[in-house]
Structure formats: C-alpha cells, structure tokens
Amino acid sequence: QAAKDLQDVMESLIETKRRIISESEKLDDDIDSTSELIFAQNHG
Known part of the structure; x- marks a missing residue:
C-alpha cells in the first residue's frame, strides 16, 4: 500500500x-x- 501511495504522490x-513548466x-x-x-520602439 505504501508503494501505491508513493506512486500516486x-x-x-x-x-x-509539467503545469509549472508549461506556465513558465x-x-x-x-x-x-x-x-x-x-x-x-527604442530603435524605431
């Protein structure tokens, strides 16, 4: 069960x-x- 919890985490x-990477x-x-x-604008 602990292994399953770890996998979920x-x-x-x-x-x-992934979400942070796509946001950035x-x-x-x-x-x-x-x-x-x-x-x-500066060079226009």
Missing part, C-alpha cells in the same frame, strides 16, 4: 511540475513579445 508531483513557457513567450516591442 510521484504522479501528482510530475503533473504539478507561456510567460517566456510573453516576455519575448514584450522585449521585442520595447526593442522596436
């Missing part, structure tokens, strides 16, 4: 980590877009 940790990738995209806008 590991799966939810992995799920959480979206954030990176937003930051890139914003940087490009600022760069374009």
Whole structure:
C-alpha cells in the first residue's frame, strides 16, 4: 500500500511540475513579445 501511495504522490508531483513548466513557457513567450516591442520602439 505504501508503494501505491508513493506512486500516486510521484504522479501528482510530475503533473504539478509539467503545469509549472508549461506556465513558465507561456510567460517566456510573453516576455519575448514584450522585449521585442520595447526593442522596436527604442530603435524605431
């Protein structure tokens, strides 16, 4: 039973980590877009 519980915990940790990674990738995209806008304004 302990092994099953551990497996469940590991799966939810992995799920959480995936969610964090996909959120931070979206954030990176937003930051890139914003940087490009600022760069374009500064050099426009």
